[in-house]
Amino acid sequence: MLDRRTFHKTIGLGTGAAAASLAGLPGVARAATGGTPAGRSGQTGGRAPAIPDLAPGTHTSFPRLKRIRAGVLDIGYAELGPAHGPVVVCLHGWPYDIHSYVDVAPLLADAGYRVLVPYLRGHGTTRFRSARTVRNAQQAAVALDILAFLDALRIDRAVLAGFDWGSRTAAIVAALWPERVxxxxxxxxxxxxxRARQGEPLPPAAERPWWYQYYFATxxxxxxMENKEYRQxxxxxxxxxxxxxxxxxxxxxxxxxxxxENPDYAAIVVHNYRWRLGLAEGERGYDRYEDRLATGPAVTVPAxxxxxxxxxxxxxxxxxxxxRDKFTGPYAHRxxxxxGHNVPQEAPTAFAQAVVDVDHF
Structure with a gap:
């Protein structure tokens, strides 16, 4: 097992209740459960509380943002809720930012959670600490950023929740470092x-939504992406x-x-999509993690x-x-x-309820 206190030095990157709870929840069509023993609950204990319905767009901003040095980054993040509450880390995707959680975060904070919403590398107020650091957005690099973030805040374990890039990142941390999730x-x-499967084509209709991935390959x-007008x-x-x-x-x-408008935004986005297609190299320091991810490791934590x-x-x-077979612990699907794609911002109540429910599996 990798020692979380030393993994940055090791790779040379610096220091640093499923169906029942759905009743009346808007937007939920159906739920499927599997692997969740009846009556099981997490350390939070008891039945998951119901999250009150909130119209999307009720909130428009976060309180003053914070920053913390974490690994190769100076990470900007929002924080809501009690300082000693159970921790939830919400991870955004592309092309989005922390505002995907502008309604989710207050809902979870009101439920007693300490909610942390960091900008991913290349986004918002997050900055690389050194101009010499490679502007790399391969999946292992982004996942290790989140481990560094938890370490910097002295958080041993947290609920991770995400969509798009954030969903990938959260699943990687859960699969490789389950003791932290x-x-x-x-x-x-x-x-x-x-990446091996990325070399194989999808049916044409399934390829179409990915047009920007192929655009970024050119x-x-x-x-x-470097041109502000076209980027917008x-x-x-x-x-x-x-x-x-x-x-x-x-x-x-x-x-x-x-x-x-982050100065590294274009470089990070383009590298992420090119790396996925095998059109850009990663860094050797991440090879050990990418090798493990190439085996498709299962997620064993409640999901x-x-x-x-x-x-x-x-x-x-x-x-x-x-x-389904990638989740081997207590599990539910909704x-x-x-x-649409930006689930937490489009359906904040349903997303927040999912967080609270999985924390009580």
């Missing part, structure tokens, strides 16, 4: 990248396409797109997966069957109806 909420299920795409238009187009039922306004997009029926990336009608 109390429970997991993962939108779209098991997203750990298998120098034209990289230049578009491109990311806004992605929002419209992957969340067709989300009625967000210009101000909502503007609050998030401010995070895309609840979410699919959204209006998300173009949702597969198998949202039943979760394509990744399908959200009328919801």
């Amino acid at each position: 109390k429970a997991l909420v993962a939108v779209s299920g098991y997203l750990v990248t298998d 120098e034209r795409g990289a230049k578009a 238009r491109l990311t806004r187009l992605v929002w419209d396409e992957v969340s067709p039922t989300w009625d967000f306004d210009d101000a909502t997009f503007a609050r998030t797109s401010a995070a895309f 609840l997966t979410l699919d959204a029926d209006r998300d173009p990336f949702t597969a198998n009608n949202g039943d979760g069957s394509g990744y 399908l959200l109806t009328g919801i």
Whole structure:
């Protein structure tokens, strides 16, 4: 088992209740459970409390943001809730930022959780501590950022919850370092990248939503991300396409797109998608972790997966069957109806309820 106190030095990166709880929850079509013993509860104990319904967009901002040195980064993050409450770390995706959780975080804080929402590398107020650090966005690097974040805050275990890049990152931490993860909420299920399989084509209709991934593989795409006007238009187009039922306004997009002005944003985004396709190299220091991830390690901690029926990336009608075998601990799956890709911002009550419920498995 890797010693969490020394893993940064080791790789040379610096120091540093499932169905019952668904009653009356808006947007939830169905729930499937598996591997959750009847009556089991986590360390939080007792029945999971019901999260009050909250209209998306009720909140628009976080309190003053914080920063902390963590591994190779100076991480900017929002924090809500009691300082000694059970910890939940909420991880955003692309092209999004911490505002995906602007309604979820207060709901969880009111339920007694200490909620931490960090900007991922290349986003918002998060900065690399050294100009010499490679602007690398391979999956192991992003996951180790979150371990460094927990270490810097002296947090031994936390519930991890995420979507898109955040879902992948949370699942990686849960799979490789389960002792650090109390429970997991993962939108779209098991997203750990298998680079060997990335070389094989999907059916054409399934390839279509990934147009930007192939665009970023070209120098034209990289230049578009470096150009502020095109970056804004491109990311806004992605929002419209992957969340067709989300009625967000210009101000909502503007609050998030401010995070895309990070000086390393374009480099991080382009490297992430090129690395997935085998078009960009990673760093040798992460090889040991990528080798383990290439085996498709199972997630053994309590997990609840979410699919959204209006998300173009949702597969198998949202039943979760394509990744069910990757979750071997207490488990539940839910399908959200009328919801697109940005699940926590489009359906904050359902997302927050998933966090509370999985913490009571």
